[in-house]
Amino acid sequence: MEKGQKCQLQIDDMSNEGQGIGRAEGMAVFVKGAMPGDTVIAEITKVKKNYAFAVTTEIIEPSPYRIEMECPYAGDCGGCTYAGMNYEGQLAVKERQVREKLIRLGGLEHPKLNPIVGMDKPYAYRNKAQMPISTGGIITRKGGIIENLGKCTIGFYKAKSHDVVNCTQCLLQAPPVTAVAEVLRQFMKSDNITAYDPKWEKGLMRHLVVKTAMGTGEVMAILVINGKGIPNSSKLIEMMDEAVGNLPVQENGIEYSLESVVININKGKTSEIMGKECLTIAGKPTILERVGDMEFEISPLAFYQVNPVQMEVLYNKVLEYAQLKGHERILDLYCGVGTIGLFCAEAMRKAGKDADTGNTGQVLGIESVKGAVLDANRNAVINGLVNAQFLCGRAEEELPKVLAGYVDKEGFEIPPFQPDLIILDPPRAGCAPELLEATAAAAPDKVIYVSCDPATLARDVKILGKLGYKFVEGTPVDMFPWTRCVETCVLLSHKNPQTSPPSL
Numbered sequence: 001m002e003k004g005q006k007c008q009l010q011i012d013d014m015s016n017e018g019q020g021i022g023r024a025e026g027m028a029v030f031v032k033g034a035m036p037g038d039t040v041i042a043e044i045t046k047v048k049k050n051y052a053f054a055v056t057t058e059i060i061e062p063s064p065y066r067i068e069m070e071c072p073y074a075g076d077c078g079g080c081t082y083a084g085m086n087y088e089g090q091l092a093v094k095e096r097q098v099r100e101k102l103i104r105l106g107g108l109e110h111p112k113l114n115p116i117v118g119m120d121k122p123y124a125y126r127n128k129a130q131m132p133i134s135t136g137g138i139i140t141r142k143g144g145i146i147e148n149l150g151k152c153t154i155g156f157y158k159a160k161s162h163d164v165v166n167c168t169q170c171l172l173q174a175p176p177v178t179a180v181a182e183v184l185r186q187f188m189k190s191d192n193i194t195a196y197d198p199k200w201e202k203g204l205m206r207h208l209v210v211k212t213a214m215g216t217g218e219v220m221a222i223l224v225i226n227g228k229g230i231p232n233s234s235k236l237i238e239m240m241d242e243a244v245g246n247l248p249v250q251e252n253g254i255e256y257s258l259e260s261v262v263i264n265i266n267k268g269k270t271s272e273i274m275g276k277e278c279l280t281i282a283g284k285p286t287i288l289e290r291v292g293d294m295e296f297e298i299s300p301l302a303f304y305q306v307n308p309v310q311m312e313v314l315y316n317k318v319l320e321y322a323q324l325k326g327h328e329r330i331l332d333l334y335c336g337v338g339t340i341g342l343f344c345a346e347a348m349r350k351a352g353k354d355a356d357t358g359n360t361g362q363v364l365g366i367e368s369v370k371g372a373v374l375d376a377n378r379n380a381v382i383n384g385l386v387n388a389q390f391l392c393g394r395a396e397e398e399l400p401k402v403l404a405g406y407v408d409k410e411g412f413e414i415p416p417f418q419p420d421l422i423i424l425d426p427p428r429a430g431c432a433p434e435l436l437e438a439t440a441a442a443a444p445d446k447v448i449y450v451s452c453d454p455a456t457l458a459r460d461v462k463i464l465g466k467l468g469y470k471f472v473e474g475t476p477v478d479m480f481p482w483t484r485c486v487e488t489c490v491l492l493s494h495k496n497p498q499t500s501p502p503s504l
């Protein structure tokens with residue numbers, strides 16, 4: 001096989017980057033512009049030792065999954081990897097990817113995987129948008145005055161690029177996002193506010209982050225800046241407040257209202273979207289979200305699941321796997337604002353009440369973001385759950401101390417915590433090996449692993465397998481329609497509950 005060669009390919013899979021995958025001359029070929037179900041003519045663009053890259057030059061037989069997404073930015077904006085594929089196709093691809101990773105990387109022969117749980121209406125589901133701001137660069141005039149080169153664009157990056165597509169609508173986001181972005185464009189123009197230019201490391205506005213609590217309508221606008229403040233910010237606050245307040249009432253009867261405006265300081269060269277410092281310049285420092293009977297406060301830097309509908313599906317799966325009776329001791333690792341742990345605490349409270357045995361269970365969460373831990377402890381109080389506590393620290397460092405018992409900063413002796421269940425919900429990178437070893441050493445009856453990356457999930461399932469935990473079953477949940485990401489909830493159980501675990 002060589003560069004420039006044309007070949008006919010049957011596409012039967014999709015890569016993480018959204019390229020179709022076919023096979024020719026015993027090699028996998030990653031084909032831009034193709035999707036599973038297509039038969040295409042592809043031109044080879046690069047040949048590696050075991051695989052090749054190609055572009056589609058002709059579609060001979062189109063996939064039954066092919067559609068035109070009704071978005072003016074489809075194909076340009078890098079947000080929707082699956083913009084050209086119908087929802088049925090997206091679900092099929094994601095389910096197959098999870099299964100394939102569990103087999104290939106997890107070393108499982110026939111993993112029991114339930115069908116992926118999709119959404120009835122896979123639109124307007126996102127409660128958080130992170131939009132880069134650009135003016136195409138800045139120029140410095142005589143006297144050091146800096147000016148924008150072009151007009152203000154706020155939107156999402158093009159695929160594999162830092163060019164910003166100016167999105168005035170988005171099919172995935174909640175309505176407050178585009179409303180707030182539009183007034184920010186107007187304000188930056190009328191008040192000559194500069195956007196950050198990474199080339200010169202100058203200019204003010206970097207990102208607009210909007211969080212929407214869909215269960216209450218509360219909205220938080222976070223203005224990420226390369227500076228200390230925004231000139232004339234009271235005008236901007238008024239404009240944003242009016243724009244959000246004028247939005248149509250949600251289908252569930254709830255009205256949107258801007259409850260929090262935060263400046264996030266993120267100076268100089270950095271790949272992080274947000275810095276560590278936040279200043280509330282209007283309203284409250286948190287917004288309140290409602291999920292069923294429960295309420296959660298969310299601060300600017302805290303993680304919260306981006307799809308509230310599927311979040312409930314996911315957490316109900318955790319509860320189904322946990323089968324709580326009311327007396328369990330649960331560790332909720334990577335706990336964010338405490339949502340999973342508090343769902344479990346509430347389920348234990350109900351189970352204990354129904355069985356007349358009372359609620360003797362306990363939840364202990366560990367999370368590295370301080371703001372999220374403060375939210376989590378407040379959320380326990382807000383929901384009247386006295387048996388849940390949350391600690392700040394890196395899970396891999398705190399877990400061994402929690403299991404062994406320790407003396408805290410105030411000099412109190414904290415006894416060892418012997419868990420019946422450990423819940424793991426790490427970021428995409430998965431769990432540190434030492435955390436998995438400590439998890440197995442604690443020998444809980446069950447481990448429930450919630451993951452947003454099937455590859456690291458499979459890797460960690462394999463490690464836990466060697467440490468004495470067998471894969472029972474898993475369920476993929478589509479948290480992120482139109483994108484390549486998929487969430488999975490997996491149940492593992494102790495192979496031999498009475499013995500201590502083997503070491504790696």
Ligand SMILES: C[S@@+](CC[C@H](N)C(=O)[O-])C[C@H]1O[C@@H](n2cnc3c(N)ncnc32)[C@H](O)[C@@H]1O
Nearest residue numbers: 303305334335336367368369394395425426427
């Ligand atoms: C995928 S989120 C899950 C949050 C929560 N379980 C939920 O459902 O909303 C992962 C969380 O882990 C936190 N985190 C990242 N690395 C960590 C570490 N080494 N130790 C503890 N927490 C960490 C992040 O701040 C984030 O809140």
